[in-house]
Amino acid sequence: MGSEKIFHALYNDDDILLSAVKKIKDNHYDIEEIYTPFPVHGLDKVMGLEPTRIAIAAFIYGCIGITVATLMMNYIMIVDWPQNIGGKPSFSYLENMPAFVPIMFEMTVFHAAHLMVITFYLRSKMWPLKEAENPDPRTTDDHFLVEIHTNKPEGALKKLLRESGAVEINEVKDKVNNNE
Amino acid sequence: MYTFSNRFKVFSLALIILGSLGWFYSYSKSHLTIEEVKQLLAEESHHGSHAGDSHSMNYQNEKHHNEGVHHLEPHSDALTHGNDAHGHDAHGHEDEHAEHVLHQIHNRPYAALYVAAFFFMMISLGVLAFYAIQYASQAGWSPVLFRVMEAITYYLLPGALIVLIIAIIGDKHIFIWMDPEVVAHDKIIQGKESWLNKNSFIIRGLIYIGGWSLYRYFSRKLSLAQDKAKDNKNFKRNFQISAGFLVFFMYTESMMSWDWIMSVDPHWFSTLFGWYVFASMAVSGITVIALITIYLNSKGLMSYVNDSHLHDLAKFMFGFSVFWAYLWFSQFMLIWYANIPEEVTYFVTRIEMYPIPFFTMFCLNFIFPFLVLMNSDYKRVPIFIIMAGVIILIGHYMDVYMMIMPATVIDRYGFGIAEFSSILIFLGLFLLLVFYSLSKEELLAKRNPMIKESENFHY
Numbered sequence: 001m002g003s004e005k006i007f008h009a010l011y012n013d014d015d016i017l018l019s020a021v022k023k024i025k026d027n028h029y030d031i032e033e034i035y036t037p038f039p040v041h042g043l044d045k046v047m048g049l050e051p052t053r054i055a056i057a058a059f060i061y062g063c064i065g066i067t068v069a070t071l072m073m074n075y076i077m078i079v080d081w082p083q084n085i086g087g088k089p090s091f092s093y094l095e096n097m098p099a100f101v102p103i104m105f106e107m108t109v110f111h112a113a114h115l116m117v118i119t120f121y122l123r124s125k126m127w128p129l130k131e132a133e134n135p136d137p138r139t140t141d142d143h144f145l146v147e148i149h150t151n152k153p154e155g156a157l158k159k160l161l162r163e164s165g166a167v168e169i170n171e172v173k174d175k176v177n178n179n180e
Numbered sequence: 181m182y183t184f185s186n187r188f189k190v191f192s193l194a195l196i197i198l199g200s201l202g203w204f205y206s207y208s209k210s211h212l213t214i215e216e217v218k219q220l221l222a223e224e225s226h227h228g229s230h231a232g233d234s235h236s237m238n239y240q241n242e243k244h245h246n247e248g249v250h251h252l253e254p255h256s257d258a259l260t261h262g263n264d265a266h267g268h269d270a271h272g273h274e275d276e277h278a279e280h281v282l283h284q285i286h287n288r289p290y291a292a293l294y295v296a297a298f299f300f301m302m303i304s305l306g307v308l309a310f311y312a313i314q315y316a317s318q319a320g321w322s323p324v325l326f327r328v329m330e331a332i333t334y335y336l337l338p339g340a341l342i343v344l345i346i347a348i349i350g351d352k353h354i355f356i357w358m359d360p361e362v363v364a365h366d367k368i369i370q371g372k373e374s375w376l377n378k379n380s381f382i383i384r385g386l387i388y389i390g391g392w393s394l395y396r397y398f399s400r401k402l403s404l405a406q407d408k409a410k411d412n413k414n415f416k417r418n419f420q421i422s423a424g425f426l427v428f429f430m431y432t433e434s435m436m437s438w439d440w441i442m443s444v445d446p447h448w449f450s451t452l453f454g455w456y457v458f459a460s461m462a463v464s465g466i467t468v469i470a471l472i473t474i475y476l477n478s479k480g481l482m483s484y485v486n487d488s489h490l491h492d493l494a495k496f497m498f499g500f501s502v503f504w505a506y507l508w509f510s511q512f513m514l515i516w517y518a519n520i521p522e523e524v525t526y527f528v529t530r531i532e533m534y535p536i537p538f539f540t541m542f543c544l545n546f547i548f549p550f551l552v553l554m555n556s557d558y559k560r561v562p563i564f565i566i567m568a569g570v571i572i573l574i575g576h577y578m579d580v581y582m583m584i585m586p587a588t589v590i591d592r593y594g595f596g597i598a599e600f601s602s603i604l605i606f607l608g609l610f611l612l613l614v615f616y617s618l619s620k621e622e623l624l625a626k627r628n629p630m631i632k633e634s635e636n637f638h639y
Contacts, residue, residue: 055555055556059554086517086518086519087519088519098509098512098513098516098517099513099517101509101513102513
């Protein structure tokens with residue numbers, strides 16, 4: 001794709017951004033990525049992204065958590081070192097289960113939360129010491145950036161972007177900031 | 181605007197009449213003589229432990245007697261409502277036992293009626309609190325549902341008065357501390373007499389009901405006036421009284437749960453009982469809002485209700501189910517762990533005599549809604565909400581049942597004509613009043629300042 005060009009369109013309002021994205025999509029341009037200073041409600045739907053599967057992952061992580069807690073408490077309190085607490089020296093996990101419920105609950109939440117965050121980081125290709133992919137630091141403050149890859153004529157695209165409310169349109173020549 | 185069709189009216193009236201007939205039948209059946217009871221007991225021991233359809237077990241009956249001693253209940257007989265419990269010398273053990281069973285059988289129709297009456301009153305009260313929260317927090321999503329909530333709370337005044345009347349008529353059949361014979365021999369109840377006496381019970385009951393009904397009356401009036409008003413004065417006033425009501429409600433709801441439920445076991449107490457009952461109330465109330473909204477929506481009467489509103493209601497159903505389970509377990513775990521005799525009898529009675537309903541109730545109220553409503557997409561699908569809602573309502577009926585029955589009929593429990601017809605009576609009355617109220621006004625609070633936001637609400 002030697003003729004492919006990259007454009008950055010900047011917006012300064014999330015509502016304008018939403019309608020602009022709709023317009024760009026209607027005109028069959030490919031939006032590579034959008035950088036925003038905060039999560040924009042409904043942006044994923046307009047962009048046509050697939051629904052997130054993090055919820056399914058969270059459920060699985062929760063199940064892992066409750067299993068770990070059960071095995072752990074069974075080993076600690078029943079197998080390895082049974083203790084007489086509150087007159088309940090029964091050597092059975094099931095009979096002592098109510099006492100372990102808070103731990104099971106906490107471990108479920110712990111695993112679901114931490115593994116979800118880690119999954120999210122990995123899925124977003126973020127890890128320690130990674131250099132920022134952000135093409136324009138203003139997107140961390142008050143600007144919204146839409147990155148478009150196209151090999152269609154640039155005049156029509158620029159006109160469309162300007163009409164959609166872009167405050168700035170840049171063509172990206174070198175790929176210094178672009179890790180792709 | 182909703183019209184209350186004649187067919188629906190006749191249907192609800194038929195439920196009431198059918199239920200009343202059934203209840204009086206079971207009531208007349210419960211008047212056995214002591215000879216008949218002895219015969220019954222003899223038959224039961226003859227047939228082994230599973231006797232008849234009343235789930236009664238002779239073995240457990242005996243066990244209960246031993247338990248009384250085991251758990252240092254100073255007056256184990258008090259639990260069985262035996263007002264002649266101290267005739268030890270006159271009767272043998274056999275006679276005494278038959279006497280207790282006789283009392284338990286007598287108590288059953290009263291207790292069944294009380295459980296059903298309380299359950300439907302609880303739905304209405306839960307909705308009233310939820311409604312007040314919507315006003316006090318000035319929630320933007322819910323005003324389209326206000327007329328449904330107001331209609332459900334229409335049942336509160338008659339429903340709560342009926343609960344109080346049944347409590348007074350039921351007297352010692354439900355509340356053992358209303359029996360002077362028992363109190364005379366019970367030091368613990370004597371110590372609580374300044375709170376647990378009939379007069380102050382009635383006065384307190386009337387104060388609760390009066391306060392709730394006054395709020396309901398004025399809030400509804402202001403809500404209707406807002407529709408015709410030019411400014412938002414009525415709305416602001418409603419906001420103020422809703423906030424005030426919530427303070428009143430927090431106290432009275434808790435005291436109501438001590439009076440109307442916890443005192444059936446007058447020796448036992450739990451400090452988070454009020455919250456626990458409130459969780460039941462809120463979840464059943466929100467479930468009923470969701471069910472009625474889906475019903476009206478299916479008739480095309482509430483086209484402005486979209487699936488985001490349902491989603492929010494289902495989130496509340498899910499959330500309050502978890503909250504209920506949290507409180508239920510918190511109460512259980514502390515008592516189970518500490519194992520203090522006067523506290524732990526409460527759960528010993530329930531787990532040993534009611535093992536199946538006790539654990540079934542927990543599954544229905546927590547595990548089922550938890551799994552069904554966990555998925556975000558399912559919360560928008562009416563059929564899932566209806567399914568989870570029906571299970572939640574059955575579960576919370578069982579919850580109330582588990583609060584009242586073990587203290588009144590002990591092990592002579594079951595789900596028979598008495599319970600079923602009591603539900604029919606109050607279901608009929610509930611439908612009649614709620615849908616009558618729905619048909620009185622337009623279903624959209626059209627001049628509520630939040631109504632635009634609510635109509636356009638999307639998640």
